[in-house]
């Protein structure tokens with residue numbers, strides 16, 4: 353299956369493409385199928401209060417739901433072969449409101465547009481007529497896939513969800529009380545990441561590893577916000593901003609109890625925002641929302657929900 357034109361690549365086609373590539377696993381998310389969820393608490397430190405009116409970025413602590421995941425669409429997987437991991441966080445706000453940050457442990461996204469990403473998946477499908485050498489040649493020659501080789505090279509085995517830095521990748525705008533907008537990118541940085549007593553070789557998977565860690569101590573992440581400067585790319589999450597950009601720590605997330613429901617019914621749509629935050633026009637960000645809804649529609653119907 354190869355689709356030439358951007359307009360043919362809809363969120364439904366995106367989910368079909370993933371199923372075609374990885375197989376169908378009824379009832380599971382079409383990506384990041386395997387994961388573990390926790391209740392959590394986010395304590396903002398007020399450092400962003402001048403930049404945004406958003407409730408969860410003031411000074412009052414808010415409950416949160418966190419789901420760590422492996423990026424594969426296959427619920428049974430060899431974790432070591434899949435070093436891209438996810439961390440999805442829902443901040444639960446007064447009045448049944450919520451907002452999500454749905455991040456991965458990669459510093460940039462693979463492509464600039466969702467259409468290129470789906471074409472890349474199609475190229476990797478067993479139905480693709482291209483040989484391995486021809487695929488490598490396409491990567492080498494196509495500017496739209498120029499990020500891929502470096503990204504693949506940068507991937508390292510993951511020994512704990514609690515030791516990874518996760519990036520939202522897309523730009524969001526913080527909106528202050530004067531309605532001025534500040535373009536930023538969010539990331540979670542682990543607190544006290546390296547646990548020297550932790551013998552990961554004896555844990556069979558990252559889920560047991562994080563549960564074991566929680567029995568012995570705390571697992572926390574700092575929410576860190578990077579501010580753009582004029583000229584920085586705001587709608588292309590395949591491009592990093594210079595590391596000199598201002599970073600502000602916005603608060604600490606503490607992981608609490610494991611959730612028995614595994615957050616199965618939750619859709620961590622990254623465009624779910626609240627007053628004080630706006631989405632950028634990054635086409636990947638905007639495409640994710642209907643793609644996640646399509647995946648959720650399928651998995652919820654299969655679960656009889």
Ligand code: HEM
Nearest residue numbers: 381382383384419438439440455456466520620644647648
């Ligand atoms: C065009 C690009 C993308 C497509 C088509 C896509 C597709 C999907 C789909 C279909 C799901 C399952 C949703 C559900 O059933 O609830 C999912 C989950 C997820 N994606 Fe993406 N995704 C894209 C980009 C990204 C990016 C850029 C990130 C990280 C910044 C990301 C991180 C995640 C995470 C962490 C989950 C699991 C969320 C959870 O725990 O429920 N994805 N993605």
